[in-house]
Amino acid sequence: MPTIPRLYVDNPLSEGAVLALGEEAANYLSRVLRLGIGGEARLFNGRDGEWLARIEAVGSRRIDLLLAQQTRAQPQGGGPGVTLLFAPVKKDETDLIVEKATELGAGAIWPVLTERTQTRTVRLDRFRKIALEAAEQTERLDLPEVAEVQALPRALEALGPGTALIYCDEAGDEAGDKSGAAWGGASGRAGPMLEVLQGLKGRDAAILVGPEGGFTPFERAGLRGRKDTFPVSLGPRILRAETAVVAALSLWQAVCGDWG
Amino acid sequence: MPTIPRLYVDNPLSEGAVLALGEEAANYLSRVLRLGIGGEARLFNGRDGEWLARIEAVGSRRIDLLLAQQTRAQPQGGGPGVTLLFAPVKKDETDLIVEKATELGAGAIWPVLTERTQTRTVRLDRFRKIALEAAEQTERLDLPEVAEVQALPRALEALGPGTALIYCDEAGDEAGDKSGAAWGGASGRAGPMLEVLQGLKGRDAAILVGPEGGFTPFERAGLRGRKDTFPVSLGPRILRAETAVVAALSLWQAVCGDWG
Secondary structure: OOOEEEEEEEOOOOOOOEEEOOHHHHEEEEHHOOOOOOOOOEEOOOOOOOEEEEEEEEEOOOEEEEEEEEEEEOOOOOOEEEEEEOOOOOOOHHHHHHHHHHHHOOOOEEEEEEOOOOOOOOOOOHHHHHHHHHHHOOOOOOOOOEOOOOEEEHHHHHHOOEEEEEOEEEEEOOOOOOOOOHHHHHOOOEEEEHHHHHHHOOOOOEEEEOOOOOOHHHHEEEHHOOOOEEEEEOOOOOOOOHHHHHHHHHHHHHOOOOOO | OOOOOOEEOOOOOOOOOEEEEEEHHHHHHHOOOEEEOOEEEEEEEOOOOOEEEEEEEEOOOOEEEEEEEEEEEEEEEEEOOOOEEEOOOOOHHHHHHHHHHOOOOOOEEEEOOOOOOOOOOHHHHHHHHHHHHHHHHOOOOOOOEEEEEEHHHHHHHOOOOOOEEEEEOOOOOOOOOOOOOOOOOHHHHOHHHHHHOOOOOOOOOOEEEEEOOOHHHHHHHHHHHHOOOOEEEEEOOOOOHHHHHHHHHHHHHHOOOOOO
């Protein structure tokens, strides 16, 4: 059980360096955690791995830490990455999506506006704070990129060309579909996600989770028209957006990511 | 997109029957949703499938519904079931666990006390209400069984004899383990969950998620000593309990459950 507190910093990290951190770090380490001189923290910056640091001096608005040694190296390149595209929902659920995507190792988190997205303004600074805190807690060595909100077609254009787009296709509502089936799979629209992922090993991927009410027929047609796009289903029950995000990222990590 | 409201009721359901529902249903259908005579609702009771019903009469503390026709049959027996055993955590996160386990099709939800469980009192009536509302929303035809809180050893005894117990084994802290590895898999304790699940198809299963801080060496030894017990890992990052619950149930449904 790692119990040494873990902080993200912007500074470069190297052996023997002394970092002067500002008010927020000083407050957290010395007031909240009651650490004094000699107290230990672990620092990471997304580039230089993780370092064990010792408190050298504590001021009211500043704290100095000496970098003692690297405890984990920064992973180099490695496996494929996953980007989450999601339609913002209610505030608490949206916060949860950003937190959980960070815990589950998403490399990038992009809020997107779809036709049925109810929440059209998002607070990017809030998302970034949530992602940073989740990264500290979850023992990641990097931060996910959190992008500005953008319209779905723009987001799709911004994906890398070979990126496999996996979209979670809930109950369809195209004209002519009178089955009322809740599950895309029942009428052949989407394959079980586990099966689809088997064919996507080794490729960068983006996972798209829509808003309550799903995608419109127009959006669905546009998605199907995109090359390298894979509709998937997450079973016969209706999942809330935040549940679908966690389920889809978990399956991706288990099949294509670093859970193997 | 199913838009007809969906309600759980205790009553038997059969064609042509008229149900007199009480104040809560009357308030929800007539005041919250503003439905009047002729308005439609879908009813399920966990035994008789799902029925389309029409409002026949509305009173201030009572609403009468006529059962028009069965819209979905109750599934008969079918595949293996999954029980979730979890250590209660903070209130919001515990509520989330009960809600998400219901969405993800857990047949039973058992809060268990482990040595490091911080929250030792749970409100069963609250859990049952959350599970009921989640079942209504998620289009399930049954309710999960929500059990009284019990000590982990009692819960293990109460599992069916052939039930495969899958436990999410976070960072170990046995004496002699100085690796500091966050992931059980790194020192050979637990296998990747996806791989372990391949060997458990067709079997009833229970998934156990521990509290923050994980299991004690004593508990871990006890778990390993149990027949039909499988430690699994959910990757190299530290997951919060509610994230682990959603991830583990999603993988189980994808490999062994009804997401295929």
